[in-house]
Amino acid sequence: MKLDLLSGVAAGLAAWVLFLPIGLKYPLLLILLGWSIWRLGATGLAQLLRQDRPLQAALLFWLGCLVSSAWSSAPQKQIVNQLGQYSLLLLAPVLAHGLPGPWARRLLAHLCAACALLGACVAWGAVFGMPGAGSGIWVTTFEADGNARILTSLLLAIGCALAIDQALCSSTPRTRWAWALAGLLALLGVVLQDRRSGMVVLPLLLGLLGWQRLPSLRLRLGFVAAFLAACTLAWQAAPGVRARFAEGLHELQHYQLDPTAPTSWGLRVLMIETSVAMIKEKPLLGHGLASWQGEWFQRVPHTHYLLIENSTPHNDYLLVLAQGGVFGLALLLGWWWVVLRQSWRAGPGSHAALLVWAAMAAAGLFNVILRDGRFAVPLLMLAALAWASRNAAQARPAA
Numbered sequence: 001m002k003l004d005l006l007s008g009v010a011a012g013l014a015a016w017v018l019f020l021p022i023g024l025k026y027p028l029l030l031i032l033l034g035w036s037i038w039r040l041g042a043t044g045l046a047q048l049l050r051q052d053r054p055l056q057a058a059l060l061f062w063l064g065c066l067v068s069s070a071w072s073s074a075p076q077k078q079i080v081n082q083l084g085q086y087s088l089l090l091l092a093p094v095l096a097h098g099l100p101g102p103w104a105r106r107l108l109a110h111l112c113a114a115c116a117l118l119g120a121c122v123a124w125g126a127v128f129g130m131p132g133a134g135s136g137i138w139v140t141t142f143e144a145d146g147n148a149r150i151l152t153s154l155l156l157a158i159g160c161a162l163a164i165d166q167a168l169c170s171s172t173p174r175t176r177w178a179w180a181l182a183g184l185l186a187l188l189g190v191v192l193q194d195r196r197s198g199m200v201v202l203p204l205l206l207g208l209l210g211w212q213r214l215p216s217l218r219l220r221l222g223f224v225a226a227f228l229a230a231c232t233l234a235w236q237a238a239p240g241v242r243a244r245f246a247e248g249l250h251e252l253q254h255y256q257l258d259p260t261a262p263t264s265w266g267l268r269v270l271m272i273e274t275s276v277a278m279i280k281e282k283p284l285l286g287h288g289l290a291s292w293q294g295e296w297f298q299r300v301p302h303t304h305y306l307l308i309e310n311s312t313p314h315n316d317y318l319l320v321l322a323q324g325g326v327f328g329l330a331l332l333l334g335w336w337w338v339v340l341r342q343s344w345r346a347g348p349g350s351h352a353a354l355l356v357w358a359a360m361a362a363a364g365l366f367n368v369i370l371r372d373g374r375f376a377v378p379l380l381m382l383a384a385l386a387w388a389s390r391n392a393a394q395a396r397p398a399a
Contacts, residue, residue: 007103007106008106010103011103011106011107011109011110012110014028014032014107014110015107015108015110015111015113015114016110016114018111018114018155018378018381018382019114019118019152019155021148022373022374022377025377025378025381026373026377028381029091029377029381032095032099032381032384033091033094033095035098035099036094036095036097036098036099037094037098038098039098039099039100040094040097040098044097044098045094048093048094048097052093052097053338053342054092054093054335054338054339054342055090055093055094057331057334057335057337057338057339058089058090058092058093058335059090060331060334060335061086061089061328061331061332061334061335062083062086062087062089062090064324064327064328064331065082065083065086065289065324065328066083066289068285068286068288068289068323068324068325068328069083069288069289069290070288071285071287071288072287072288072289072290072291072323073287073288073291073294074288074289074290074291074293074294075290078290078293079289079290081290082289082290082371083289085370085371085372085373085376086370086371088370088373088376088377088380089335089370089380091380091384092380092381092383092384092387093384093387094384095381095384095385095387095388096383096384096385096387096388097388098388099384099385099388100388101388101389104385104386104388104389105389107385108162108352108385108386108389109166111155111158111159111162111382112159112162112163112166112179112182112183112186113182114159115155115156115158115159115160115163115182115185115186115189116159116163116181116182116183116185116186117185118152118156118186118189119156119160119185119186119187119188119189119190119192120185120188120189122188122189122192122193123185123188123189123192147367147372147374147375148374149193149194149195150195150197150367150375151374151375151378151379152193152195153190153193153195153196153197153198153199154197154198154201154359154363154375154379155378155382156186156189156190156193156198157186157190157197157198157199157201157202157205157359158201158205158355158356158359158382159182159186160183160186160187160189160190160202160205160206161183161202161205161206161209161355161359162352162355162386163179163180163182163183163186164179164180164183164206164209165209165351165352165355166179167179167180167183168209168213187202190202197363197366197367200362200366201359201362201363204358204359204362205355205358205359207224208354208355208358209351209355211224212344212351212354213351267310267314268313268314268315268366270300271296271310271313271314271315271318272313272315272318274295274296274299274300274313275292275313275315275318275319275321275322277299278292278295278299278322279318279321279322279325282325283325283326284325284326284327285324285325285327285328286320286321286322286323286324286325286327286328287322287323288323289323289324290323291322291323292311292312292313292319292322292323293310293311293312295322296310296313312368312371312372313368314366314367314368315364315365315366315367315368316332316364316365316367316368316369316370316371317329317332317333317364317365319368319371320332336361339357339383340354340357340358340361343357343358343387343390352386352389352390353383353386353387353389353390355386356379356382356383356386357383357386359379360379360380360383363375
């Protein structure tokens with residue numbers, strides 16, 4: 001009983017660490033990694049390397065990055081940093097197979113509860129004002145700048161989808177309604193928080209969850225039609241969502257008038273255009289690992305600090321294509337194909353891995369998820385935990 005209580009407390013603390021500053025997430029990663037290696041042992045690690053397809057695909061991609069550093073003009077420190085960030089892909093399978101499945105499921109449940117609590121706080125603050133604003137976890141989530149706030153938006157979207165998945169799996173009405181309420185509160189957090197990332201990712205996750213659960217093509221097509229109608233109605237009922245995307249369209253119009261304007265969407269268009277120019281110069285093998293920042297600095301006008309201080313194009317696939325060429329992108333897409341394909345085959349009641357990986361793959365279109373530790377560390381840990389939960393769910397029938 002005491003051990004079970006300690007396990008639950010540890011899972012709850014670990015879930016909240018995902019929302020805290022990056023300096024606290026690395027120690028959690030090291031603790032989980034050490035625990036996984038201890039449970040697997042040398043024999044288990046060797047067997048994992050021989051048999052696990054995602055680990056093998058991640059290793060191929062990492063080796064491709066290592067090879068591309070040979071012709072990179074980037075400083076050695078930046079090359080080592082990027083190799084270190086991409087090495088996190090190798091750790092995810094170790095965590096997934098080394099962590100105990102029941103503990104992983106418990107942590108995912110705590111994450112959903114944390115997302116529900118944060119969503120409730122945002123909804124309360126929108127109506128009555130937030131008395132706790134300006135201190136504690138509020139600063140690290142909703143008042144945080146840049147990528148930290150985007151991460152909160154993505155975590156809320158993932159937590160909402162995971163809670164709805166749990167509601168669909170629940171065997172009793174009480175637990176079903178409890179999970180549904182948690183999903184609804186997390187949904188409020190996504191809608192009321194001022195980042196667009198979760199707003200884009202969440203409909204994809206919900207649509208993917210519904211599509212995978214329905215048994216026939218006719219039901220799936222009907223679900224898609226109903227789901228698109230529901231998204232349209234939700235769009236019309238959420239003025240905050242419309243305002244955020246209207247702001248983005250205004251930024252694009254501003255960019256057409258002044259390409260050096262440091263607006264969010266305008267800057268992304270400039271990054272795409274500049275990255276495409278890099279790719280055209282060296283399409284096959286790219287400019288080398290960690291080279292994007294130096295190439296960007298040489299090509300953009302030095303009119304604003306937001307233009308010259310970017311180190312990535314805010315897109316995982318563009319970054320790899322510019323630095324590693326078609327060869328590097330093929331290795332990355334091969335890794336994505338392996339993990340998504342394996343997650344799609346998850347057993348009944350365990351779609352969490354698919355939802356987390358799909359969220360990361362989609363978010364990589366407008367953020368650099370794998371290259372930035374503020375995204376990669378918490379999201380890859382979460383994906384590994386969902387993966388461990390899936391492994392446990394598959395093992396249960398055989399036991």
